[in-house]
Amino acid sequence: MFNDYIWNTYLKADGKEIVKIFEDAFTKKFTSKYINKINELQKSYSCNSLTDMFLVGELQKVKLNLDKGFSILQHDTQSVYSANNVMKSFYALIQGDENLPATNVFGYFANNIEVFSTFLAIELPELFVPYYFKCIFNLIEKIANEFEIELPQIPLKKDYEGRFYYFGKVCEVLHDFRKKHNMSPYELFAFLYDFAPKYIGGRDSYIIKTEVLPEPKSAYFIGGSKDDAGLSNVNDTICAWQCSPDTRAGDMIVMYLRTPVSAITSIWRSVSVGFNDPFFYYYRCTYIAKPVSIKHIPLKVIKEDKIFKEMCIVKKNMFGINGVELLPLQYNHVVELTGANVPKLEFISSYGDLTLTREKDVEDKLVKPLLKKLDYSDDEYEQQLYIEIGNHNHALIPDFVLLPVKERGRQSAFALVEAKLTIPNLAKLEDVKIQARSYSRQLNTGYSVIASKEKLWVMTQDDDYTKDIFSSSWDMLKNADNFAKLYKLIGNKNRPLKSGGKSAKK
Numbered sequence: 001m002f003n004d005y006i007w008n009t010y011l012k013a014d015g016k017e018i019v020k021i022f023e024d025a026f027t028k029k030f031t032s033k034y035i036n037k038i039n040e041l042q043k044s045y046s047c048n049s050l051t052d053m054f055l056v057g058e059l060q061k062v063k064l065n066l067d068k069g070f071s072i073l074q075h076d077t078q079s080v081y082s083a084n085n086v087m088k089s090f091y092a093l094i095q096g097d098e099n100l101p102a103t104n105v106f107g108y109f110a111n112n113i114e115v116f117s118t119f120l121a122i123e124l125p126e127l128f129v130p131y132y133f134k135c136i137f138n139l140i141e142k143i144a145n146e147f148e149i150e151l152p153q154i155p156l157k158k159d160y161e162g163r164f165y166y167f168g169k170v171c172e173v174l175h176d177f178r179k180k181h182n183m184s185p186y187e188l189f190a191f192l193y194d195f196a197p198k199y200i201g202g203r204d205s206y207i208i209k210t211e212v213l214p215e216p217k218s219a220y221f222i223g224g225s226k227d228d229a230g231l232s233n234v235n236d237t238i239c240a241w242q243c244s245p246d247t248r249a250g251d252m253i254v255m256y257l258r259t260p261v262s263a264i265t266s267i268w269r270s271v272s273v274g275f276n277d278p279f280f281y282y283y284r285c286t287y288i289a290k291p292v293s294i295k296h297i298p299l300k301v302i303k304e305d306k307i308f309k310e311m312c313i314v315k316k317n318m319f320g321i322n323g324v325e326l327l328p329l330q331y332n333h334v335v336e337l338t339g340a341n342v343p344k345l346e347f348i349s350s351y352g353d354l355t356l357t358r359e360k361d362v363e364d365k366l367v368k369p370l371l372k373k374l375d376y377s378d379d380e381y382e383q384q385l386y387i388e389i390g391n392h393n394h395a396l397i398p399d400f401v402l403l404p405v406k407e408r409g410r411q412s413a414f415a416l417v418e419a420k421l422t423i424p425n426l427a428k429l430e431d432v433k434i435q436a437r438s439y440s441r442q443l444n445t446g447y448s449v450i451a452s453k454e455k456l457w458v459m460t461q462d463d464d465y466t467k468d469i470f471s472s473s474w475d476m477l478k479n480a481d482n483f484a485k486l487y488k489l490i491g492n493k494n495r496p497l498k499s500g501g502k503s504a505k506k
Contacts, residue, residue, distance in 0.1 A: 038132060214248075258318070
């Protein structure tokens with residue numbers, strides 16, 4: 001929620017200088033002072049030194065071209081009525097007489113979005129914003145959620161034309177927000193690149209510190225080239241990579257280098273939740289860190305191995321590898337062959353229903369279908385929600401948070417669900433209750449729910465989430481009376497009236 005008092009206090013203090021830097025650069029002279037300040041600001045919300053350096057280089061291009069008198073708009077700006085109109089003209093300009101396909105037009109735009117957006121914002125500051133969030137669209141989403149900015153729906157990956165025009169739509173939404181709160185364009189820019197990222201916690205709002213990563217639930221392949229060969233030798237490196245949007249923080253990431261070795265060479269950890277970034281050409285993104293160089297497994301060995309050779313990606317000669325999931329048996333085989341000192345994936349190969357062999361199966365095949373039956377839509381619960389603890393410190397909390405309210409200073413939820421693969425005895429159940437109780441207290445939930453392949457347990461806030469007020473096997477939940485009891489406790493009886501922070505009446 002936007003707080004006028006806090007915003008005005010910012011403008012009277014440090015914000016005054018930031019606004020002036022934007023205004024001077026966009027109305028008077030685009031200088032190295034502006035470039036250096038943007039680089040400084042970006043370091044508070046970006047964790048990728050490569051993209052930081054790239055942005056500096058792109059802004060230097062802007063300065064060089066402005067010094068030469070270059071203008072991106074070749075028409076009378078007084079006749080422009082909307083960002084969409086400008087984007088249509090810009091699309092035609094990039095497409096040119098060669099009538100380039102949408103994939104090429106978008107690729108050119110996305111690869112140069114910092115330059116193009118800066119020019120557009122200089123020439124039409126009432127319509128556009130400079131875009132300095134390469135591979136960090138998840139941060140924009142967090143800012144939008146915090147300040148109740150309703151972003152338009154992200155186009156599908158292959159809708160390249162829609163992704164091109166999406167930039168104009170985002171700019172329109174941001175300027176609507178600006179007008180609502182009586183900001184100048186340059187105050188909006190300061191809001192986006194200084195005030196808002198710091199307000200929500202900067203990089204700590206989406207990057208999980210490696211020392212507190214949760215146990216991995218899945219493993220995914222990523223592919224690299226010779227330019228990436230040395231990355232695994234830098235222990236503190238954090239970088240964005242094309243991966244599956246289903247990636248969760250803590251998951252294992254297996255690097256396959258296509259060149260020069262054509263081999264599996266390192267294992268990483270995901271330190272963010274996977275997300276879709278409409279302005280990242282490859283669309284699906286996660287942040288990886290904590291690399292461990294391993295004994296190489298060459299492609300020849302992979303193709304001959306009794307476990308690996310049956311994988312579809314191996315039969316495709318490892319093409320299209322980014323984001324391909326390794327099953328627990330396959331990933332653990334990588335660890336065993338290399339002797340790598342990294343976590344394995346927990347799974348059960350001979351216990352009851354063989355389709356439930358790991359914790360992710362419990363989430364996908366039991367919990368998510370149950371939430372749907374309890375009338376929760378996909379946007380009414382969140383997995384791996386961050387909450388703020390203390391002064392801009394963040395902690396990862398449960399597997400599922402139902403109807404979360406995520407505004408700074410008053411994060412809460414209706415209920416949470418903590419999933420485990422198996423809870424075979426009371427001692428294990430009590431351990432999981434302790435973990436779930438700490439989460440529930442932080443979010444002040446009405447209910448705390450534990451789910452395993454065996455059963456479901458529900459605890460309530462009334463006795464500090466101690467005793468089960470409901471428990472049932474999954475088979476027993478097929479009984480209408482049992483399901484009705486559960487629905488009465490945690491069913492979504494009161495849908496939220498609007499998007500954004502969500503709450504339930506108890």
